[in-house]
Every structure is written in C-alpha cells, then in structure tokens.
Amino acid sequence: MSRMQNAVVESVKTVLGWVPAQWLPGGTPDPLILRRAAIGRQASRLDGPEKVRGQARFAAEVAMDRLCYASLVHSTVTLGRITRLDTANAEAAPGVILVMTHRNMPRIGTLALIGLTDLSAVGNSSLPIMQEPAVRYNGQVVAAVVAETQEEADHAASLIEIDYAVDTAKTRFDDAKDKARTPASILIEKNHVSVGNAERELGRAPHRVDNIYRTPGHNHNAIELHGVTVAWQGGSLVVHDATQMIAPSANALAKLFGLKKEQVRVLSPFVGGGFGGKGLWDHQVVAVAAARLVDRPVRLMLSRDSVYRMIGGRSPTEQRVAIGADADGQFTALVHTGYSIMPPYGACPEQYTLGTRALYRSKSFEIVQRHVDLDVVPNTFMRAPGEAIGTFAVECAIDELAHAIGIDPIELRRRNEPDRHPISDAPFSQRALTQAYADGAKRFGWERRLAEPGARHDGEWRIGMGCASGSFPYARMPGANVRITLRRDGSATVSCSAQEMGMGTATVQVQHAADRLGLPVEAITFEMGDSALPAGPMAGGSSQTVSVAGAIMAATEKLTGELLRLAGNDSPIAGLRAGDVRLVDGGIAGINDPSRRESYRSILARAARDEVTVSAAGSAPLEMLKFAMHSSSAIFCELRVSKVTGEVRVDRLLGSFDCGTILNPKTAASQFKGGMIMGLGLALTEETLFDERSGRIMNATLADYHIPSHLDVPEIDVMWTGIADPRSPLGARGIGEIGITGVAAAVANAVFNATGKRIRDLPVTLDKLL
C-alpha cells in the first residue's frame, strides 16, 4: 500500500475510535455466544466417510471425455532470454498434440497482484506468463507439451531444446541488502513504527539483548500436488482447480481471457492441503491457454519438482531483535527490524514484525521491515506468514533476556503484558494470554524446569524445557456472501463458494447454521467449492470461518424479516419485529414471550410457499479497525539433545490457546496440532536450500526437504481458555494458523535450557549443536 492508503486507513481508525462500540459489527455480542447447542460440540467431520474411502474427488481426478495431458518445461537459467528454441523433436514424438511456448501461447495480459485493497486480485506474480523470450527466475515455465497420455507428454517435454543468453542475476541475499527498499506499509499496517527513542533507551537499559536471527525459505508442501483439469465448453470455461480462492480465481481468469464473469466456473470442493500455496499461479493459466489451443479438455498436474520451481514459498529472513529492560524487567525498548525477499513482481511482504506490535508493552519501539529484491520465484503467504518466524526471533529474545536478568521467562512476559494495544492504544476485544500461560504451565509441569541450562541429564541425553508465546491477528474478510434456502419440510441449505482444505468448513458451518436457524444439524446442508455459488472469501488469514459466519448472520436477519412478512397478520407472531424474535426449535418465537411462536412449516404452508430464499453479504468488518483483535498462545516444549550426535528429540509439546469460542473441539484440536507439527518442522528440519550461485533450489523433492514424519511427532497436548470474543461472530477467532506460531522459539529455548547453546539460525539441526 501507498502512503496515501496508509493515511486513509489511519483516518478510518481514528474516526472509528470515536464511534460508540454498539454501532459497529460486534457492538452487541452475537447472541449465539450464550445460546448454543450444536456449536462447541465434539463432532466428527461430515466429509469423513468420503475421505477415508478415497471417494472425495480432487481437482486432478475429474474424468472427462477426450481428456489430454500437459507437461511443463522450466527454465534452467535465472535471468536472460531464450535464443534458440527447437521443438521439432517434441512435436514429432508419439501422441503429441501441441507444443506451446511464448511463440504460440495466446496473447494475454498479466495478473493483478493479491492485495487487500482489491479483493478480486489473486495473482502471486505480475510477470507475463509465457508471452516473451525473457526469463526472470530459475524454474519459470518456458514451454508446455500436450499429449494423449501423461507418459507421452513427459517424454516429449524432455525433447525440447533451449539455448539462453544469460544475464547476471541478483541471487545473493547479503549483497542485495544494500539496495533494500523500505515500503510504506506492510499489508494494511504502516511499516515503520517509531515510538520514543528506542536506540537511546537500549543504550542506557540496565538489562538488554540485541541479536540477529535467521530463518530460511520454506515450502508449503501440501501432499496434494497443484493440479487442474480444464475444459472449454463453447465460449465458457470450466476449471477444476485445487485452490484456496475459488471466487476470486474465477474473476481473475475471466479478466485474463476476456470473458464475462458468468462464463468462468471454478470448482474446488476438496483441496489436499493449501497452507497459502494453493493460489493462482502460472500453471492454471497455461492449462487454460493450452486447452483453448487444442480444443480439448486438459489435465495439468505439477510434479513435485515443478511445485518447488514455480510456486513460491516463505521468504527467508534476517531479523534483529533488541530488548532493553529496567531493573524490574519492564521493557524500555523493543526493536524489531529486518530483511526479507520481495521481488517487485511479487505480492507477499512476509510480515514478520506485525505480531511484535501487539505482544508487549514497552516505553519505546523501533520497528521496520526492508524488502530485498532477488531474481527468484515470488515468495508467497505460508501458514502464519510473518508470525510463524517473527515469533521465533522475538520469543527467543525474551528467553535470552529472562536468562540475563535471572527471572522466569513466563514472569518476564507477565510483567510486560499490555492492557491495550501497545502502539495504537486501541482496546483489546479480548485477551487472556496470562491465563493461557498459567493454565499451560500447570498442565505441563513447568515448575519442574531447572533455570540453569545443561543441568538435567539422562544417559546420553541432555534434557530441557522451553516456552514461547504465539500470536495471530483476527481477520474477517469483506465481501463474503451466502444464500440460505429454508424449506417447508424444515430443512435448509446454506450456499457459499467457500473452500475445504481440511479445516472442516462444512462441518463447522452446519453446526453454526443449525444453531442460527434453530434447526437440528441433520436438517442443514452446506454447499460450497463452486464459483457458481454466492462468492465466499478466499481461505486465508484464518478468516474463512468467521467471514462466512458473518454472512450467515446477515442472511439470517434477512430471512427473519422475510418470514415475519410471510407470517402476516394471522400468525401468533403477528406484529413482532425482527428485534423481538429469535429462531428456535424450527420456528420463530418471541424473545420476551416465547409462547408466541410459529413453526417454519406452518408459516410457509399458510403462505403457500415450498421454500424461501435469501442472499446476503456479511457486514463490513469494522470491528477489526476499532479493536485490537488477536489470538494468542503459550507453547511449552520438553526435549532431549544427544551428547553424542547433537540429535534433538521432542518428547512433549503443549499448546495453550486463547482464540475465542472453540466451535468444534475435535476439528479445532486437529488444526492446532497440525499447526504445531508444522512448527516442529520449522524448528528442526525444514529448509528450502537455495543455491546463491545459480539461483536454483537444490532440494526440490520431499526426500530432501524434510517435513515431520510420524516418528518426529510426539503426542501433542492442546488446551484453550475458550473465552468468547465479544466482538466477533460466534465469539470466534481463526485457529488455522496460530498453532505454528511460537513453536520454533519454544523448541530453541528448550534446546538452550538443555545444552546452554543458543541457536539463532533455523532450523536447529544437529551440526549446530555439536
């Protein structure tokens, strides 16, 4: 965002600061916070039976007549241009239908980059897609082959010969730091925050730490490969995609190929894991273009190697965190600055300092991020972008400071717990991190930790405990739409183009709609995964659940009005207004006089209607601007480090979360644990190895990029405060991302406690501990 947009957001926030809270969404807490039946119940996933039987249909599994297969060729150089392109052998190979390169790819524009200012934009890269001989990063797509079978396409792709004229590329992080840019904003926050004079405070603080922390690049590595099955039907386009952004992808493809919105349909009922990686990238565009040229349906499933080459991951970072504290351990200075990669054609600013702004009180702050420009596949959002690695730096620094002062790290955090947002001074909507720590410490047995590092041994092993805070902001997306159809038989269908990547989207929204409409869960159907349905928001920023919930709330209000109108004057509820009634037990009843009630069945029968349908969009999420809304967590870890090999084994991991209402304990526990397990990978094994000489990723396989496997994962304990957020729909805040935050620091802090070695460079591999 520009300086001008900064000013607009700031002034909206200022105005909202004066607006009474009751006037805003969440001003009056959602009545369902106190009155819930299905919500909060331990329910198994509705799509479980399909998933365990292999019947859930993913994008690359849709059968089609005359289907053909595509295979891609990637650039092997980083910066340059194609000087010779020989496709003759490929074209002559058996089964080949088309070889597509920049020479014959249909002329199209470029994608608009994801940005919170234009909700329909979903591009991860604004570079032209196979439109010119220029190559901008190593692994960029330069050719596609379409053939009758996958085997034929893959073979033919290997026969394409390409020569390049190579230019000197920017591939070294350290060299590019000199020319780093300082953007005005990071997402919708002002980038540079300076309160007081942090460097001076730091200089005179009796206690201080000041260190550099490094985190490497990461890849999402959803087990489902990116895949798409595309068909042109007349002038219309059908795209079966694996995507976290169904409705906006349909819009973006329509724009790119000069179609009307209604002419593009994107379907994605199941996504085999996303974590930020399943957005709109070059492969969907290439598949759509190829399908047009061959005039047949095309399937393009990326190889794992292709996923690494052309789908960006999390940027590496170098972060400085310095904290100064007075004699009582109260912070007088908090400095968090650093560098991450963001090429000018990318969309993701890896917001590693945003969480820091809300975590602690301090007399002074100095916070700023700088963007390094390299010639690489543009990095993108990956599970808890920013917070996942920002908390590593900050929460290790807290532990270091606690050790320097000689107090317990939980006590140090408690002494600096803010009661309002430390920088904006906005009130927190709800925050109980101190309670989450107390509950977690008790369950974990934190009192058994020895403050002295390296004091606990068991044979070959040194044993240590560590803890750290996690944090993730609340977000509700504007522009979430749903349709509700209520039928005379007492059933209802809620429709929204939302996406399911394992969060339990349908399961939880069915629980919600049941309570909202006063119906049993069996009566509710939730339709999703299709851009032909009312447009839902993208699944990102842990925002889908509350965004869709907000839209269901709005639609229910409309439905109530509609039912009161249909009930007319002969009904027991005649004369009551929307504010006087609630939906309960399959009908409408007065709030003050529940004996005045009529069932949906009776209302619709009298009105001679089979069903009633309403559509609505969720209210503008102004609550986010008036209140500081964050989830937080306390992560505890106990581990062993081998004296012989330096190997780290995590024995116990506990997450104590403060995330608002928990809608379904079973699926929520799974999401928390899933995030924490990805956090274990972040802490101990995961690293995208980038060759700074060639600009090429060296470990583009699941054999060489190590995600946690069963033996790496201990039994994980999760618990939550369950305190509702009075400002959000259902009192809920998102839970998909917070699990990963804080984990890397908890592990690194435990490693320090076990060994006395402070590792500030992720991942904490054994070579660093020998």
Added chain:
Amino acid sequence: MAIRINGTDVAVPDDARVSLLDLLRERLHLTGSKVGCNQGACGACTILVDGERALSCLTLAVQMDGRSVTTIEGLGSAEDPHALQTAFIEHDGFQCGYCTPGQICAAAAMLREIEAGVPSYVTPDLTAPVLVSREEVRERMSGNLCRCGAHNGIVDAILQVAAERAA
C-alpha cells in the same frame, strides 16, 4: 496378461512406462490412490500387492502381471467399512484427506507385519515377539507423510484397531 485389481481382472497396459499409480488413477479412474511426489517419498500412493504394502508410483503396471492389487476402494465399502476407516473418522486421523487412503492402506499391511513378527528399527528385543506400541506404529508409518499434521489421530486410530483385534 492381467492384473487382478480389487477382485477384477484388468489388462496390463501396452505402454511399459505406465506406473501402477497412473494405471489406477488415469485409466481405471480409481482415484483413491493419491500422488504426492511420484518418487517414493510420501506414501500417498500406497496400495496392497498380494496383501503387502507397496508404493504404486514406483511400481510399473507391467510388473503386476498375475498379481493381486488392493486399493482403498477395495478395502472397505460405504456399507461395510474397514475397521481402520471407521477408526480414522472417530479419531480425526486426517484433515484434508489427501494422504488418508495411503495411510490406511499402509496401516492395514503394517499391522500384519507386526503380527508376522517382522522387527523394526525401534523394536527393543529382536528375539522376543514384536508387540504393537505407539513407538512401533510411529516408526513403521513414517513412510507416509501428512502435511496437515494428523499424526496423533492416525496413530490413535491404528492403536485402537490393533487393540480391538487383540481382544
């Protein structure tokens, strides 16, 4: 030349390059077997060959001539699910569900390996009968990756089925 797949004979494809996985997914539309890497690193394509687990992405279809292959589609049905399928739902042993068929096929064969007394890297005593334990299950299932992080639920589901069988 035929492969018996879930009880039905299927002709071996003419193209020798076709993997068992691609035969299943692209030609027979048995898409319950998943593809996460095509190189033996993730386990999503795990199926059973004559009752033993195998990675179908690393198996050429022509090698399966005369063998009997069972995929997730042949393991249980809607009316009569396999005990592991029921236990996975009960213990929430998946999120996105993509690694799930591979995990279930692997688990089915893995429990038989333990029953048959095949030891593993974590087996404490190589001379005693192998016992089902959390540690054994974790080690033996490590070839099946799950990025959603459903590991605890998967292991719980498997242990429950093992306990039911032992009872």
